[in-house]
């Protein structure tokens with residue numbers, strides 16, 4: 001039944017969610033807005049501009065589009081700086097092993113990430129060649145929980161959503177997967193990702209054999 005796997009990037013394949021958090025915290029502090037890890041949960045899977053809007057709303061800040069572009073650009077420059085030295089050591093446990101196993105079993109592999117930095121990041125950690133198709137923040141303007149980024153990924157794999165499992169660490173991403181008619185695997189806390197069909201703390205221990213049994 002399952003023919004493809006669509007992976008979110010930040011927090012699923014690579015340990016970059018913490019760098020997004022640091023960069024947003026820095027921006028929030030510059031804007032004088034309190035920013036907690038709980039706030040950060042709302043930003044996971046959300047596009048750069050919508051993340052900024054969340055912080056502006058929280059602080060009750062109104063500003064011009066020009067200023068918004070300036071803030072988003074600054075956050076991205078900090079983020080890119082944080083990840084500039086990233087290498088294979090930041091690949092999350094089990095990710096590479098699962099990709100190898102899926103390839104061996106001829107399962108389609110796609111990326112479904114909101115990030116515009118996805119491709120250079122995948123290159124830096126030397127995982128880009130595993131992906132048959134990349135759908136990222138440059139593929140659509142619609143941010144999760146809209147399913148568009150996953151629908152583009154499924155189309156790229158030439159598969160219907162019902163034949164693909166979406167792997168996601170964010171509430172908004174799981175919501176997007178469900179809306180799009182995908183099967184879903186939450187990566188993280190079962191209580192947080194309670195909409196997901198199955199949840200695992202990470203990709204460790206997952207193989208094609210395990211997934212075939214689960215789905």
Ligand code: BG6
Nearest residue numbers: 010020044045048114115116117
């Ligand atoms: C998602 C992250 O993968 O990408 C978000 O979970 C991030 O935290 C979003 O804001 C957009 O990323 P970027 O790299 O385009 O700013």
Ligand code: MG
Nearest residue numbers: 008010011169
């Ligand atoms: Mg994520």
